[in-house]
Amino acid sequence: MSTRSRLLLCVAVLAALHLGVACAGFFAPYDPAAQDREHPYAPPMRLHFVDGQGGLHLRPFFYAQALRSGSFDAYEENRTRAIPVKFFISGAPYRVLGVLPLRMHLFGGDVPVYLLGSDGYGRDLLSRVLFGGQVSLLAGLIGAGLTLSIGLCIGAAAGFWGGWKDEALMRVAELFLALPWIYLLFAMRAFLPLAVPPLKAFLLVIMVIGAVGWARPARMVRGIVLSAKERDFVRAARGFGASGGYLLRQHILPETASVVLTQAAILVPQFVLAEMTLSFLGLGVPEPVPSWGNMLASLQHYNVLVSYWWMYLPALAMVPFFLGYLVLASLLQGSRGTSKIGEVFGGV
Amino acid sequence: MTRFLVRRLAHAAFLLLGVSLLAFLFSTLAPGNYFDEMRLNPQISAERLSALRAEYQVDRPMAVRYARWASALLHGDLGFSFAYNTPVAPLLWTRARNTLLLTGTATVLVWILALPLGVWSAERLGRPADVALSWATAVLLIIPDLTLALGLLVLAVRSEWLPTGGMVSVGFDGFSAAHKIRDVALHMVLPVTVLVAAALPVLLRHVRAAVAEALEVPFLRAAEGHGISRRRLLYRYALAAAAHPLIALFGFSLGTLLSGSLLVEVVMSWPGLGPFLLEAILARDLYVVIGGVLLSTLFLVTGNFVADLLLYWADPRIRSEAAGR
Amino acid sequence: MEPVIRVENLVKRHAGRGFGRRAPGFTAVDSVSFSILPGTTLALVGESGSGKSSLALCLACLERVTAGQIWFEGRDLAALEEKELRAVRPKLQLVFQDPANSLNPRWAVGKIVAEPLLVQARIAKRERDARAAQVLERVGLSAEYLERRPQELSGGQRQRVAIARALILEPKLLILDEVLSALDCSIQAQIANLLVELQRTYGLAYLFVTHDLRMAAHLADEIAVMSRGKIVEQGAAEKILRHARCEETKSLLGAASLAPEAIAAVRER
Numbered sequence: 001m002s003t004r005s006r007l008l009l010c011v012a013v014l015a016a017l018h019l020g021v022a023c024a025g026f027f028a029p030y031d032p033a034a035q036d037r038e039h040p041y042a043p044p045m046r047l048h049f050v051d052g053q054g055g056l057h058l059r060p061f062f063y064a065q066a067l068r069s070g071s072f073d074a075y076e077e078n079r080t081r082a083i084p085v086k087f088f089i090s091g092a093p094y095r096v097l098g099v100l101p102l103r104m105h106l107f108g109g110d111v112p113v114y115l116l117g118s119d120g121y122g123r124d125l126l127s128r129v130l131f132g133g134q135v136s137l138l139a140g141l142i143g144a145g146l147t148l149s150i151g152l153c154i155g156a157a158a159g160f161w162g163g164w165k166d167e168a169l170m171r172v173a174e175l176f177l178a179l180p181w182i183y184l185l186f187a188m189r190a191f192l193p194l195a196v197p198p199l200k201a202f203l204l205v206i207m208v209i210g211a212v213g214w215a216r217p218a219r220m221v222r223g224i225v226l227s228a229k230e231r232d233f234v235r236a237a238r239g240f241g242a243s244g245g246y247l248l249r250q251h252i253l254p255e256t257a258s259v260v261l262t263q264a265a266i267l268v269p270q271f272v273l274a275e276m277t278l279s280f281l282g283l284g285v286p287e288p289v290p291s292w293g294n295m296l297a298s299l300q301h302y303n304v305l306v307s308y309w310w311m312y313l314p315a316l317a318m319v320p321f322f323l324g325y326l327v328l329a330s331l332l333q334g335s336r337g338t339s340k341i342g343e344v345f346g347g348v
Numbered sequence: 349m350t351r352f353l354v355r356r357l358a359h360a361a362f363l364l365l366g367v368s369l370l371a372f373l374f375s376t377l378a379p380g381n382y383f384d385e386m387r388l389n390p391q392i393s394a395e396r397l398s399a400l401r402a403e404y405q406v407d408r409p410m411a412v413r414y415a416r417w418a419s420a421l422l423h424g425d426l427g428f429s430f431a432y433n434t435p436v437a438p439l440l441w442t443r444a445r446n447t448l449l450l451t452g453t454a455t456v457l458v459w460i461l462a463l464p465l466g467v468w469s470a471e472r473l474g475r476p477a478d479v480a481l482s483w484a485t486a487v488l489l490i491i492p493d494l495t496l497a498l499g500l501l502v503l504a505v506r507s508e509w510l511p512t513g514g515m516v517s518v519g520f521d522g523f524s525a526a527h528k529i530r531d532v533a534l535h536m537v538l539p540v541t542v543l544v545a546a547a548l549p550v551l552l553r554h555v556r557a558a559v560a561e562a563l564e565v566p567f568l569r570a571a572e573g574h575g576i577s578r579r580r581l582l583y584r585y586a587l588a589a590a591a592h593p594l595i596a597l598f599g600f601s602l603g604t605l606l607s608g609s610l611l612v613e614v615v616m617s618w619p620g621l622g623p624f625l626l627e628a629i630l631a632r633d634l635y636v637v638i639g640g641v642l643l644s645t646l647f648l649v650t651g652n653f654v655a656d657l658l659l660y661w662a663d664p665r666i667r668s669e670a671a672g673r
Numbered sequence: 674m675e676p677v678i679r680v681e682n683l684v685k686r687h688a689g690r691g692f693g694r695r696a697p698g699f700t701a702v703d704s705v706s707f708s709i710l711p712g713t714t715l716a717l718v719g720e721s722g723s724g725k726s727s728l729a730l731c732l733a734c735l736e737r738v739t740a741g742q743i744w745f746e747g748r749d750l751a752a753l754e755e756k757e758l759r760a761v762r763p764k765l766q767l768v769f770q771d772p773a774n775s776l777n778p779r780w781a782v783g784k785i786v787a788e789p790l791l792v793q794a795r796i797a798k799r800e801r802d803a804r805a806a807q808v809l810e811r812v813g814l815s816a817e818y819l820e821r822r823p824q825e826l827s828g829g830q831r832q833r834v835a836i837a838r839a840l841i842l843e844p845k846l847l848i849l850d851e852v853l854s855a856l857d858c859s860i861q862a863q864i865a866n867l868l869v870e871l872q873r874t875y876g877l878a879y880l881f882v883t884h885d886l887r888m889a890a891h892l893a894d895e896i897a898v899m900s901r902g903k904i905v906e907q908g909a910a911e912k913i914l915r916h917a918r919c920e921e922t923k924s925l926l927g928a929a930s931l932a933p934e935a936i937a938a939v940r941e942r
Contacts, residue, residue, distance in 0.1 A: 175366040180607030180644045186629055187371070187637060232775035233785075235735055236835075239767050240789040240842070241759035251777060273492050277611055280494065281626060299498055300615075305505045305512070312502050315495040323490045 007331045014324040021133040025094030028127035029108045029115075032290050034092060036112055036122030039065065041308050042075055044117040044125075051082060060085050064111045083109045117310035120298065125310060129317050132290035136279075137321070139206055139291075140272030144264055146210025147271070151217030152253075152260060158218070159225025160248060170222070173215040184212050185274060189283045198289040205284050209274050217263045221256050228255045258332070265329035269322045276318065292317055356656050360649045367645045368421070371638045372414050417635075426642075427635030431628065436639045440621065444606060444643060446515060447613065447620035450536060451605045454543035458551055459601070461544070466555025467587065473560050485549035497542045497615040504538055511535050513617035539616045543609055547601075554597055558590035591662050599655020603648035676708035677846050677878040678732070678765070683741035683751075685727050701727035703902035704741070709846065709895075712872065714879040716893035716910070718886055718925060724902040725882045729850045732880065733767035734758055745846075763793055763842035770851040772831030776823040782809070782834050783819035789842045804841060811874075812837045812867060829860035833867065840871070846878045853888055865891055886925045890914060898922045 020027060047060040061084045063077040091105040107113070116125035158169040176184075188208045196204065228234060234251050242250075272292075278284035279293025287294060295314040298304045304311055417427060426436040465481070472478045491499075504510045511517060515535050516528075523531060587594075610622030617623070621640060628636035685702035701724045709715045719725045730736040732743060734750055743750040745765060750758065769775035776785050787805040790796050796804075806816045812833040823831055832852060839847055849868070853861040869892060871877060881892055889896055890910065897907040900921040906913060917923050 171362075171366075175363060175370060178363045178645055178648055179367055179370070179641070180604065180648060182610050183607055183625065183641050183644055186610075186626065187641060232769045232771065233777040236767070236769060236775050236838070237788065237792065239733055239735055239762060240792040241762040242792045246792060254779060269492075273494065276492075276494055281614065282630075293494075296494070296498060299501070302505075302512075305502060309502055309506065312498055315492075315498050318492055318495060319490055322492060326486075326490060 003331060007328075010324065010328050010331055014321070014328060017320060017324060018137065021130060021137055023096065024127075024130035024134055025096060025102065026104060027106050028124070028130040029091060029105055029113055030124040030127045031092040031094070032123060032128045032131040033288050034123060036118065036124075038067070039075075039112060039114065039118050039122045040120055042112075042114050042118040042122070043308075044310050045114050047085070047115075048082075057084075062109070062113065065114075083111055083113075085109055085113070116313050117308070119295075119311065120304075125295075125313060128290040128295060129292070129314050132292045132295055132314065133317060135202065135285055135289060135291040136272050136275050136293065136318075139202065139209065139275035139285075140268045140270075143206045143209035143271040143275070144267040146206065147213040147267060148217055148260055148264060150210065150214040151263075152221050152256065154214065155218035155221025156225050156248060156253065156256070159222040160229065160244065160252070162226075166222070170219070173218050176212070176215040181212055182277075185209065185278065186281075186283060188212065189278060196286075198286055202285050202289075205275055205278055209271050209278075213267060213271070217260070217267075220259050220263065224256045224259060225252055228252045262329060262332040265325050265332055269318075269325040272318065272321070352660060353657075356653055360653050363649050364642070364646065368418065368638070368642055369414070371641045372410075372417065417638075421642075426639040429628075429633055429636045431631050431633045431636070436635050439624070439636065440639050440643055443619065443621045443624045446618065447606055447609060447622065449532075450539055450613070450618060450620060451543065451609050453536065454540045454547070454609075455601050455605065457540065457544050458547045459598070462548060462551040462555050463587070466552050467559050469552070469556045470559035470563060473556075478556075481552075485552050488545055489549040491545075493542065493546050493611055494615070496545055497539075497612050500538050500542060501615060510537055512538070515619050535618075539609070539612045539618050542612050542616075547608075551597065551601075554593060555590070558593050559587060562587070562590040588662075592659065595658045595662060596655055599651045599653075599658070601651070602654055603651025605651070606644040606647045674710055677711045677745070678880075679708040679744040680732070681706050681742045681744065683728065683731060683743065684739045685724070685731050685736065686739040700902050702731065705899075705902075705904050707897055707904065707907060709878045709880060711845065711878050712876045713894040714872065714881050714892050716881045716883060716889035716896045717899055718883055718889050718896060719899035719921075720884055720925070722901075723899040725884075725899050726850060728899070729767065729848050729880065729882050733765065733848050734762065735767065759793075763789065764844050765846045765848070766839035766842065766844045767848040767850060768832075768835050768839045768852050771855045772823070772828065772835045773855075775835050776831060778823050780822075781819065782814075782821050782823065782826070785823070786834060786838045786841060789838060793842060805837075808837045808841045809834070811840065811871070827860075828856050829864060832856060832864055836864075836867070836871070840875075843875075844877070846880065848880045848882070850882045851884070854883065854885070861888070868892065884925075886914075898925065 042065055045062050045065055047062055049058075049060055050056055051061075061082045063079050064081060064083055065075045065077055068074045068076050085107050086109060087107050089105055089108045090103045091108050093101055093103050095101050112118075112124070114124050114126070116129065118124055119128070154169055154173070158166040185208060188211065189205065192204055192208070229247075229252065231251075234247055237247055237251060275284055275291065276293035276296070279291045280296050282294075282297065284293055285291040292314050296312075298311055420427065424437065426440065428434070429436050429439060432439060469478045469481050501512055504512045511534055513535075515532060517531050517535075520528065520531060606621055609618075609620065610626075612618070613620040613622035614626060621644070625637060625640040627633075628640065683702055683705045684700065686698055686700045688698045703724070705724075705728060707715065717725045717728065727736065731738050731751075738751040741751060746761065748761070750761065753761070776782075780788075783802055783805050786809060787801040790801045790804060802819070806819060809816065809818060814830065814833055814837070818826070818830070818834075823834070826834070832855075835852075836847075852868075853864055856864060865888065868879070872879060879892070881889065883889055886896075893910045895908065896910045896913045897904045898913070898919065898921055899905070900919075905919045906917065906922050913922060914926070917926055
């Protein structure tokens, strides 16, 4: 398969994954904030195709779970009643992209279906993973966009202006690179108000993540701009009386496109991870808004770790996305594969 | 040679200065500080509060505070922790030691594993063994640290083979020396595994790429023609030629000794610098945070500096370039 | 007759870089003076490092001059600000040596050739394309080349595109910086003949920068020999070729194998 078709396949798969998360309302059976006090810490329910008598059903079904009497976290299946899975049912209302109100869900049942189990408040984990993905992925995407924009501007300015302005900007970039980014991230976040409403917290997280990583892209862009500036076709354009802005727009910045794209593929998963880390430690998006990070925070409690293993599952949600972006980045880089990926994944 | 050294040192000093300024700036510009939080505590009287404020000179202008702090720093005094009410330096040092134990072990392991594996892999470039190894490392690469750490923790808890968290077991002080060592070592297994698993794929790929490239070089073919043994060829010649990017990576490894393990330490409750700093950040313990950030930056800068020195010593091209100026 | 361009005591000094003794500055062009009459060709000949390319860039106002004057259309270009220069630039264009470098590989030929119009004047796209097609034809390329990319063209064709681009603003003077050096021998002759023809048709003046005296002989009315930033010998082409005085000229003459026919061809012009 040629590189081009591999690239397209990779982008298609990533797009599908993102689309799935974007349509969280549809794929998730429940509202992520809906609590079910009767089913706290319910384990994942198993889908069956074969019933107790050995009969095969085409439509999968499950057995309702209920708390064993006298226990507060042990469940047993009620095998007397098979609840079939219903597809395309109407359920809790949601909005697509925050605008379009719909009620249709991919699947559900007459009684609560917890494919991935539920958390301490009885909230469906699958739904929370999907909606949490929206938060985490968006934070990563916007954060990466912000970093790249800042890096592009500063790198282009430094490379184009040259002289002392270039020196000064690159020294500042070096400073940012000299700081261990994780500490910088935490310090920046923590020195902003801690107890803020979820939306503001989300924006703060994005801002902080975006402001931390600009130095490396800036340096790369600067290198490209420096060499592009000296190309004869740029000088020729100057010879026709082209202004600096024209040169940048028409000739120089297009040269940076491939680097910027590759950096984007590398940075997005990193930034998603950064948001997860921040939220995991309580510095990110707070409850009740789900994010992959804050959903894992409960694992810091020993009893959760021991008894409720399904609370770990949100940690795996990131993996297919990571894989997709990794493949994308290595495809974009062509044969020079190792150098940049290692540089970034090896701990910034 | 000395010109080079002096320039790199000046560069490093500049970086540290800049970082300290940045850190100080951040923390003093932050809304809310330790004393505001304390004011909300009814148990602390107003006089005590203002006495404390005067003691820590919170109300002086920023430039003055920075100047005082900087001069104290040069005397080795990192300031005072508001929360613990003791000097910052010894606090940091104990925690840093714990972190270094972890990361030092992990770093040594990673390099011991990566070098031979990388060379072995580069030798068999493209063949089934190499491809299999590449896939294995790719799998490790995809799994984020957080996922891996938590996953191992869950497994450890359910299997009860290894202690899950902390550095020492209950009753540590009463153990014999050998038992103490064994205890700490057992506690180290999980976090070190995560650190190694995180760093190994990357390093391995780099070693493999660098050695593979070095193996292509004509002078190696010539050496082979002279009858030099394969093993000697690989280790003494190819690895040496591949040294340049590897030394840079080694400097990077050194540099991240203090900062690379923050997440792992928090997840595994290892009493290192990471969790300590996090706690200080949340409590707005200003001097602890600045001291911690500075310390880890010091390591980063030193790591780069050592790498520069090693490169200078190892690569004659750099020496001649520097001398030619 | 008024010269198209008159250079007086031009000096170009490159500043030293770094503090102290790192890289000392040096003088690329050391007080050079000459003039070019309209419709004629002055060949600037010298070895690499003689300063001829620096001089070319200064004349094209792509580098700032350290001292001296460049009189063009009654104004001193060296003293003008960028804004004022903009109005003058169309009249004096530079063609670069390597068309692989001087044409943006991402652009189609039509866009490349029309670029000066895009930068200088507010002309509608259709008009720009029409003019581009016109000027391409003048350099011997049909309209089908408009959509092609530089990579699809041969070296000679690319250089024709570069020349076309320089011509589209109807300049009075073309500075040709080693424009034949990157081409194969057989193609060199083609492009050289094209240049001669264009000069005849449009009355263009040329500053032909080269290290190859043979090429200079083919095209030039006057020759100036440059060495280490100074002009060491200058005069009518035939005189220089027959009665070279300086060492440098003689060595350049020796380097170029000049057949008697070539010298005779010069005399004919």
